[in-house]
Amino acid sequence: MNILVCVKQVPDTTQVKIDPVTNTLIREGVPAIVNTYDAFALEAAARLKDKDPDTKIVVMSMGPANAVNALKDCLAIAADRAYLISGREFGGSDTLATSYILSNAVKKIEETEGKFDAIFCGKQAIDGDTAQVGPELAEHLGLPQVTCALEITEADDAHLEVLKEGTDANMLISIGLPCLLTFTKPSFEPRFPSLKRKMMAMRAQIPTIAFSDLPGIDAGKIGLNGSPTRVKRSFVPERKKNGMIISGGTAAENAAKLSELLSDAKVI
Amino acid sequence: MPVPYYDFDFMLTDEQKGLRDLVKDFAQSKVYPRCRECEKDAIIPEDLVKEAMDMGLNLVTLPEEYGGLGLDNFTCAVIREQLAKGDAGFASRIFGFGFTPVKLAGTDWQKQIVADSFLNGGIMAFALTESCAGSNAVAMATTAKRDGDDYIINGSKNFITNGDSADFYTVFAVTDKEMGHKGITAFIVPKDTPGFSVGKHEDKMGIRCVHTNSLFFDEMRLSAKYRLGDEGNGFKLAMAILNDSRPATGSSAIGIAQQALDLAIEYSKERVVADKPICRNQAIAFMLADMEIQVQAARQMVWGVCKSADAGIVNRKLVAAAKCFAGDTAMKVTTDAVQIFGGNGYTRDYPVEKLMRDAKIYQIFEGTNQIQRVTVSGMLLK
Numbered sequence A: 001m002n003i004l005v006c007v008k009q010v011p012d013t014t015q016v017k018i019d020p021v022t023n024t025l026i027r028e029g030v031p032a033i034v035n036t037y038d039a040f041a042l043e044a045a046a047r048l049k050d051k052d053p054d055t056k057i058v059v060m061s062m063g064p065a066n067a068v069n070a071l072k073d074c075l076a077i078a079a080d081r082a083y084l085i086s087g088r089e090f091g092g093s094d095t096l097a098t099s100y101i102l103s104n105a106v107k108k109i110e111e112t113e114g115k116f117d118a119i120f121c122g123k124q125a126i127d128g129d130t131a132q133v134g135p136e137l138a139e140h141l142g143l144p145q146v147t148c149a150l151e152i153t154e155a156d157d158a159h160l161e162v163l164k165e166g167t168d169a170n171m172l173i174s175i176g177l178p179c180l181l182t183f184t185k186p187s188f189e190p191r192f193p194s195l196k197r198k199m200m201a202m203r204a205q206i207p208t209i210a211f212s213d214l215p216g217i218d219a220g221k222i223g224l225n226g227s228p229t230r231v232k233r234s235f236v237p238e239r240k241k242n243g244m245i246i247s248g249g250t251a252a253e254n255a256a257k258l259s260e261l262l263s264d265a266k267v268i
Numbered sequence B: 001m002p003v004p005y006y007d008f009d010f011m012l013t014d015e016q017k018g019l020r021d022l023v024k025d026f027a028q029s030k031v032y033p034r035c036r037e038c039e040k041d042a043i044i045p046e047d048l049v050k051e052a053m054d055m056g057l058n059l060v061t062l063p064e065e066y067g068g069l070g071l072d073n074f075t076c077a078v079i080r081e082q083l084a085k086g087d088a089g090f091a092s093r094i095f096g097f098g099f100t101p102v103k104l105a106g107t108d109w110q111k112q113i114v115a116d117s118f119l120n121g122g123i124m125a126f127a128l129t130e131s132c133a134g135s136n137a138v139a140m141a142t143t144a145k146r147d148g149d150d151y152i153i154n155g156s157k158n159f160i161t162n163g164d165s166a167d168f169y170t171v172f173a174v175t176d177k178e179m180g181h182k183g184i185t186a187f188i189v190p191k192d193t194p195g196f197s198v199g200k201h202e203d204k205m206g207i208r209c210v211h212t213n214s215l216f217f218d219e220m221r222l223s224a225k226y227r228l229g230d231e232g233n234g235f236k237l238a239m240a241i242l243n244d245s246r247p248a249t250g251s252s253a254i255g256i257a258q259q260a261l262d263l264a265i266e267y268s269k270e271r272v273v274a275d276k277p278i279c280r281n282q283a284i285a286f287m288l289a290d291m292e293i294q295v296q297a298a299r300q301m302v303w304g305v306c307k308s309a310d311a312g313i314v315n316r317k318l319v320a321a322a323k324c325f326a327g328d329t330a331m332k333v334t335t336d337a338v339q340i341f342g343g344n345g346y347t348r349d350y351p352v353e354k355l356m357r358d359a360k361i362y363q364i365f366e367g368t369n370q371i372q373r374v375t376v377s378g379m380l381l382k
Helices: A036-051 A066-078 A094-112 A133-141 A195-201 A251-264 B012-042 B045-053 B073-086 B088-095 B100-105 B108-119 B175-185 B235-272 B282-309 B314-347 B352-363 B370-378
Strands: A001-007 A009-011 A031-035 A056-063 A081-085 A117-123 A145-155 A159-164 A171-176 A178-183 B125-127 B141-147 B150-161 B170-172 B185-188 B196-201 B212-223
Touching: A001 A066, A001 A133, A009 A066, A031 B150, A036 A056, A036 A066, A036 A117, A036 A133, A036 A145, A036 A178, A056 A066, A056 B045, A066 A195, A081 A094, A081 A133, A094 A133, A117 A133, A117 A251, A133 A145, A133 A178, A133 B370, A145 A171, A159 A178, A159 B045, A159 B352, A171 B073, A178 B073, A178 B352, A195 B045, B012 B045, B012 B073, B045 B088, B073 B088, B073 B235, B073 B282, B088 B108, B088 B235, B100 B108, B100 B125, B100 B185, B100 B235, B108 B170, B108 B185, B125 B150, B141 B352, B150 B185, B170 B212, B170 B235, B185 B235, B235 B314, B235 B352, B282 B314, B314 B370
Parallel strands: A001 A056, A001 A117, A056 A081, A117 A178, A145 A178, B125 B170
Antiparallel strands: A009 A031, A145 A159, A159 A171, B141 B150, B141 B170, B150 B212, B170 B185, B196 B212
């Protein structure tokens, strides 16, 4: 099976702080990581490769030149090949423009790597949280899609059986190939790469696909000018008031005090 | 906050930094929390061992031509510090004694069988110590008697790290009592050799996520093809192996010390006494400064002897000094960490008493720090 995994390099949001004056992310000194959900998508591909070593995993990312680090992390874990899509023309793209560029890049990469049987994406990026790019990419490419996949339970030459997370109940869905899946957090953790693959990945030369490599692309549909949506303002929502911590007494005394306070506030 | 062990990043290649960060992530996210639980009952977390072996952590010393990573001593020390920072016992479980014994003296066939076991997640243990032969290894009583194409080995070994986890053991035995240390010969012993058995593991004070056992040899017949090096060359080989492994031991001790220091810094900023964090008291701040100074110095000594070994120079004096200083530093720094944690530090609810227990062994095994001082002074006064 020939699988393409789409990844985004994002700031590690567990370590991100927001500048209270400018309301923007303080990116300085914050490590960049492979978007968590994309790592789940890569792990799903890696698990297919564990079962069938003939599986080929190609990974692509759109971003600045330093996004090769995210791609190298993917090579270290399981990917066989990696492509960076990068260029000033792509800057400022919203989700629709981004997915349009990615769809053109997929066709370009397929010239070298062959037709992909499946495209795996993360459900959403942990920095933007739109959850739009995966489904939009499927639409641009005319592929059937399953979103919020937890894991692939079975695979053959023509189908994947996918466990999809639902609000009330999970669903087991059979989907024909080629297809696009977006992944959410499974019950297992993504693997750590081997030291050997890590060393190999760090030495890897990763080809870049630039605007000029995509002759069929419509320049009016990309970048800031090709984006139908704009972010007008970003701000930190007002924080709720701090709670009160009741301590100092025994558990029973503290509980009695809490009950008294709630009663006074007419909550209970 | 700048991370102390990144201060000398300019000495590391991007690849070394990448490997360090990978092992650091694994050690802090998985090894540290898990081993804190497991060590209470001296349990080896086997699934985590498997994960570490899948990552190829046991392959760092295995040469590339045998499918290993063939990393130099310096890179191994950088990696080992990080794994030991997660748990020093676990690091010993994973690295064992490395590939050094067969690398130094093995035949091609021996190298191949040991390498094959490594590639399947195996490790080697080092069996020199006996109940009456610790620092005085020459007094060993285990014998190997030649019998045609075989040797018959009888005796026992004590305090063998990874005693019940290794696939191969480097075993030292007397082949000629009259010859003293020149009558000692080394062997590699596969774990399933008839006549070989492993005793129960010791209930140790620290590094409890690796087991330490007695080994027994009862009329154990071993083909001569398992003899490591020439007859009578065993003692010299043992010393060469220890010289090679001591920097690695030192880097584990530094991992323990750095973890204790990191935890003490964090705690001293959070713990408020008399309306201020305790780190705002100079008495505490200067303790932290001294801990940092000692850890930095120990790391530079260990890195120095590693770089020296990588350049083909084994300086026994400096190797002994580095092992000794790193072990003493781990003990001092972890003791101070417990002091900074105060009463909390003395309880098992907090992580530093465990580090203090782990640190102690680094003043004892692989040559006590008294023996290291014998070596250092001996070489000064030669």
